[in-house]
Amino acid sequence: MTETVTTDADQATSAETFQTLNPATGEVLATLPVESAQQIAGKLADARAAQQWWAQIGFGARKERLLKWRTAISARIEEIAEVIHREGGKPLDDARLEVILAVEHIDWAAKNARKVLGRRNVSPGMLLANYAASVSHVPYGVVGVIGPWNYPVFTPMGSIAYALAAGNTVLFKPSEYTPLVGKWLVESISEVVPEHPVLQLVTGLGQTGADLCTSGVDKIAFTGSTGTGKKVMAACAQNLTPVLMECGGKDVLIVDEDADVPAAVDAAVFGGFSNAGQTCIGTERVYAHEKVYDDVVARLAETARSLVPGDDTGASYGPMTMPSQLDIVRRHVDDALDRGARAVVGGRDSVGERYVAPVVLADVPEDSLAVTEETFGPTITVGKFATVDEAIKKANATRYGLGAAVFSKSRGELIAERLRTGMVSINSVVSFAGMASLPFGGVGDSGFGRIHGADGLREFARAQSIARLRVPIPLNVTSLARRPGMLKMLGKAVAKRFGA
Known part of the structure; x- marks a missing residue:
């Protein structure tokens, strides 16, 4: 059965299309639009608006919705496994295993985001003992995820689920060899998070991925070959967009x-x-x-x-x-x-x-x-x-070093x-x-950054440090009105504490 998913709106903006095939038979499964930079910009604007709401509802509400997504996917494992099998070619059992593993990661990210990323107090140290110090991890904003064809659910989910749990929204470009799998994922989350488009689909070929990199997203998570990864990094460098690279291995x-x-x-x-x-x-x-x-x-x-x-x-x-x-x-x-x-x-x-x-x-x-x-x-x-x-x-x-x-x-x-x-x-x-719970990633030509586990959650949030004055004291070293000799006296105290 051939599925056509182009629309009049798609054709009005971009006349170019591509086909996704069954690799075992060559059968055309669907024709999809090659989305333009203009279309990506529109989706990015929607994602920014959605992200304001998604971040504001907090860890608890995001957890609730992500766990509903986990449950929805779990109930339809046979359905998505069939899509993976037809579009990617792997046996149904391998497809089932991939989805089961992905569900585990949605569950873990949803349940651990607050603990890993929530604000925590740290010691202010001796010099500023009259302060309170804390650190939290706040979402980047909109994350672009460029996924692979070989594990089209499990691998991108290591970025998508963790980015969403951290409070980001996501623009997801699946491989041009498995776009229907990506479409299925986006549609499945829209059923449990109908309020705003927290996960949107971007379809196309290599240039579409390049346009996503230069669109102004706040971070790119890429999975693919080392050669393509270098091109992604070069494109992201134009806007100093941070990247997570999960490349090949030997x-x-x-x-x-x-x-x-x-x-x-x-x-x-x-x-x-x-x-x-x-x-x-x-x-x-x-x-x-x-x-x-x-x-x-x-x-x-x-x-x-x-x-x-x-x-x-x-x-x-x-x-x-x-x-x-x-x-x-x-x-x-x-x-x-x-x-x-x-x-x-x-x-x-x-x-x-x-x-x-x-x-x-x-x-x-x-x-x-x-x-x-x-x-x-x-x-x-x-x-x-x-x-x-x-x-x-x-x-x-x-x-390599994966x-x-x-x-x-x-x-x-x-x-x-x-x-x-x-x-x-x-x-x-x-x-x-x-x-x-274990971070996943490599070194050398296998890339850098980590998905999965606590490191994976922190990969999609930036640290924000806050120092708050609790009690004013006379010994204020961060003032030009400080008494003469104050720092000399403080230096002696430090030498006594830390000296040999």
């Missing part, structure tokens, strides 16, 4: 000599092949201790061979959502094999017109594209290490603490993403 899974190998392999397969490997925190590299390396490779091969990509209910994973990604996967596999890598599972012929069959590569040179660049497909490279130091060196030899996993019975935390990443799972994979 995540590693380390299997220590005392690891539970079957569990490690099961995690690697899920991390590497679920969602057709189109996961920023997905497992792309595995390093196994030399004592368990052969066992890891054999088990990986056995499990990977059993995976079947497709669009039916029995499929292990779906098609590549973005057609251009097929060329990147093909190039990485070809480069590795040309340079001496061994195809344990699959190979050059694994890359088809819509799907990529599982690929497991061993003996891959560490400077090959399959090891150094984000592949974003159902491929895994497997390497060997003799010592923990070697494993750490190989794991950290990347400009997530990682470590399987070890005795040295998990010791290894995890040495990894140059924002997040690590020990004896599991990607578990940190499902914990709403």
Whole structure:
């Protein structure tokens, strides 16, 4: 069934449109407007008016409305999962899991915003002991969220829910590959918050995202590739608009000599092949201790061979959502094999017109594209290490630094603490993403800033400090009428207190 969502008003302002397709079949699902800078400006004005009301109603009323949204989405999981499946290609179970995780984050943000962002007293210190000091976090205003196609509900919700809980309103530009998912989210919240448009949809292509960046929004939260992230930052620099960047990754899974190998392999397969490997925190590299390396490779091969990509209910994973990604996967596999890598599972012929069959590569040179660049497909490279130091060196030899996993019975935390990443799972994979209390984000080319948890709430609010005079005292050091010698005397008192 094809859905057309253009309107006369849309066409009056912008005649350009784009289509969203089912990646498994090529079926046109909808035609949507490429919104202009003028249209974005109109939505921004509406968002500013809405934000005044949204901020004024306070934490309690926002919590009530966000929890209603959580409940509404929970009651319609099957409906939104079907939209995700048709527009993004992932199996329905993967879509269901994504929505369930997103609901958890709405719940956490709504319930913890006051505690994290509300005004709290702090010590004024000795010098100004006659003052009261406090700090709170106030909303930026209107936040622009540019979302990805690979997790079109879960990932942008890490910005949307937290921004709304903090008192902001949001202009949400979903990926042009999954705009109907974004449309569904916007319509669902309007049903429980009918008073004002606290979350609005912006549809279009790359230029639309650029126009959103320069529209005058108060912050941009971006999720996407590192290359596009740099363009977003450059556009935001024109207005000194602050940015949150959640970019790509080249995540590693380390299997220590005392690891539970079957569990490690099961995690690697899920991390590497679920969602057709189109996961920023997905497992792309595995390093196994030399004592368990052969066992890891054999088990990986056995499990990977059993995976079947497709669009039916029995499929292990779906098609590549973005057609251009097929060329990147093909190039990485070809480069590795040309340079001496061994195809344990699959190979050059694994890359088809819509799907990529599982690929497991061993003996891959560490400077090959399959090891150094984000592949974003159902491929895994497997390497060997003799010592923990070697494993750490190989794991950290990347400009990315998003997530990682470590399987070890005795040295998990010791290894995890040495990894140059924002997040690590020990004896599991990607578990940190499902914990709403944990911050999510990376370092290096994986970006900066954090979504989720208390850090995620603070990401969408600015600190405001207030110092209030409680009791006037004669010793007023912030006055030019102070007595001569006052600061000299005070200096002696400080030296006595803090001196050796």
